[in-house]
Amino acid sequence: MDTTLVYHLVLFLHILGAFGLIAALTFEVIGLRGLRQATQREDALMWLGLSRMVQRLVPASLGVIVLTGLYMTATSWGGRGWILVALASLVALALIGGLLTGVRMARLGPAVGRAGSQLSNELRSALRDPILLTSIRVRLALVIGIAFLMSVKPSLVISLMVIVLAAAIGLSASLVGAGRNELHTEAG
Numbered sequence: 001m002d003t004t005l006v007y008h009l010v011l012f013l014h015i016l017g018a019f020g021l022i023a024a025l026t027f028e029v030i031g032l033r034g035l036r037q038a039t040q041r042e043d044a045l046m047w048l049g050l051s052r053m054v055q056r057l058v059p060a061s062l063g064v065i066v067l068t069g070l071y072m073t074a075t076s077w078g079g080r081g082w083i084l085v086a087l088a089s090l091v092a093l094a095l096i097g098g099l100l101t102g103v104r105m106a107r108l109g110p111a112v113g114r115a116g117s118q119l120s121n122e123l124r125s126a127l128r129d130p131i132l133l134t135s136i137r138v139r140l141a142l143v144i145g146i147a148f149l150m151s152v153k154p155s156l157v158i159s160l161m162v163i164v165l166a167a168a169i170g171l172s173a174s175l176v177g178a179g180r181n182e183l184h185t186e187a188g
Helices: 003-037 041-077 081-114 121-127 130-152 156-187
Strands: none
Touching: 003 041, 003 130, 041 081, 081 121, 081 130, 081 156, 130 156
C-alpha cells in the first residue's frame, strides 16, 4: 500500500480520536451539569450513566490519538517540540481526569446507589464538588491548547507557553466560576 495513503488513513483515525475525546468531554460536561442539579436518586443515577460512557470513550479516544500520533511521529514528523508537548499534555489530561474526576466519580456512584429517593445535603454537596468543575475546565483548555499545537506546530518553547497558558485559563475559569457559583447560591 502507498505510504502516502497509509499516512492519510492514520491521520484520519487521529482526527477521529480527537472527535471522540471532544465528544467524551462534552458528555462529561452535560453529565456534571445534571449531577450538580440532581436532588433525587433516580436523576443522579441517570446522569451518572453518562459517566460510564465517558469512562469508556476517553481511554479509547486517547489510545487512538496516541497510537496514531506515535506512528505519524515515527514515520513523518520526528520528535518535534510541539509533538512532545502535545504528548505530555495528553498524559497530563489523562492524569487530571483520572485523579481529580475518576476517583471522585468512583466514590459518588456507589454513594448515590445507596441513597434514598431524596439525596441528602451531604451527597448533594459531594455532587457539586468544585474539583470536578476544575478538572473538566482545565482538561477542556488543554485540549484546545493541543489543537492549537497541532494546527500551528510552534517551537518547543512556544508550545510549552501555549499549554501553560491553556492550563492557566482553565484554572482561572474554575476560580471565576467558583466565585460566581457561590454568589449565585447566596443570592438565591
